[in-house]
Amino acid sequence: MTTDTDTGTVKGTVEDLDALVKAPNADELAALLVAKDRPPRPSALTSSLTFGWRAMLKIKHVPEQLFDVTAFPIMMVLMYAYLFGGALAGSVSSYIQFLLPGVLVMSIVMITMYTGVAINTDITKGVFDRFRTLPMWRPAPMVGYLLGDIVRYLIASVVILVVGLIIGYRPAGGILGVLAGVALLMVFSFAFSWIWTMFGLMLRSEKSVMGVSMMVIFPLTFLSNVFVDPKTMPGWLQAFVNNSPVSHVATAVRELMAGHWPGADIAWSLGWAALFLVVFGAATMRLYNRK
């Protein structure tokens, strides 16, 4: 029997692993239990970053979960650019100048819903019960998920921008404009994601979380100015589209990347973000503490 930590030669089956491990050693255990000192509780930042580290480890161990931030955004860009490009703007390369920032916003907002699914899975598996018995800053697990998700959103943003550049997107705002646009989108997505932490805690199964997410995401992203200028829409729809948070974010990102300073839309985007954070953040923490 080996105690070597290098188990590279071991096949992954449960039986093989079980044969390798030893029986617990009561004396060693007793020695470990003697230490009764407890370190001071970690700061809010440390606990949140620790949960963020957990999210990174999960990406490392289950890399296929990156499918939704790589293949999905590529598909979105190519599909809409070639489907609508010729009809709406005469050519793909001229439509992509308008479409790309919008599709970026739409894709990221759609990807946010996986946060709720991840939380719901953790609850079902029982690991959440352990987190909830730890004496730490209560929102840390949620903030940790969202920090991990920011990394996923950044990956998706890079993928979308690269595909865009390949098929002819030329942002006039240059690198600074693009970075500013992405930064605003990250802030908005972080705040928006608290809707999903709430549903993840509230609903019973992964399936119902997905179902509700679709109901919210589809109207919110499609009924916006991502694909077309709302001027040709009926008045009642214009009223919705022009005031939708997704429209404000899409306009702000589009203008920032084009080298302008859309002050009003930035303010609207941040205002919506603050509202989402306060309302759904509070609802999430209430559910988390009450569950």
Add this chain to the structure above:
Amino acid sequence: MIPSVTGTDASRPGPPLADADLAIRTHDLVKVFGDNRAVDGIDLAVPAGTVYGVLGPNGAGKTTAVKMLATLLRPDGGTAHVFGKDVVREADAVRSRVSLTGQYASVDEDLTGTENLILLARLLGHSKSNSRARAAQLLEAFGLTAAAAKQVKNYSGGMRRRIDIAASILNTPDLLFLDEPTTGLDPRSRNQVWDIVRAVVAQGTTVLLTTQYLDEADQLASRIAVIDHGRVIAEGTKGELKASVGSGSVHLRLRDPEQRQEAERILAESMKANVQLDPDPVALTATVDGSDTDQGAAEQAARALAALARSGITVDSFALGQPSLDEVFMALTDKKGATA
């Protein structure tokens, strides 16, 4: 309706232990899910530094009670104090002194054993280097070093239980909740978990153990509460619980199953005992109640054996002992059913 060991009798004289010596004290604890009163007025007094067994069938309310004590569920009625701290109003103070190993593995299956322990150590405030060291030491003590770098989803049931308990003692807790720690484990893994529990309690940690196995409560716990339908139907030391259903029992195995009915009649007559026919067609059990005769249980049993021999019944094996907790449990739940 229940013998004197019951913990729910309000007229019972005051508790023998001062509150300062109690790890857990609950009063009329209630949790309701819709129409289901999962926990229906539980009073518990768990002395510090012992293993306290909470015994009951599936759905008795054990897990719900533990979750309230571990601050995971809010009680709908009554009060619960852990080391004198209210589990609702002083939840954080409670959390800093307790650990819970839930019925389902509460570690992250996607992460390795080492990563799980480092994650939790960091969340408890240990530095990076301390977390790494503590994780390695715990894995070694639990015999899991060979699996340290493997994702927990590849672990066997016994290994999962061990990593789960290891995660619970990253900081030595003053009170450890173990919710059905050996359900579904093979005998070897079960014995390993028992050894761990003994080592933990030997270092002064109080353990509250829920189980549906009477054997397990018998092996580990010094006091036991029997729970059914969200209520404590009996509470006491193992000895008290066993004494409450009779002073002892005689187990017999006959050579010829045809003779069992005759043996039952003779036993009932000569011992004035309550005789049960076991599922095994050659076995039967007589519960001896020593209280209404001046004969000891052994003497009664000897007379019964002689009577059987005179009638030509061949007895292959014979055992006299205290009733098993199984018998206690059956007796208690039967009584409750009869008076309900």
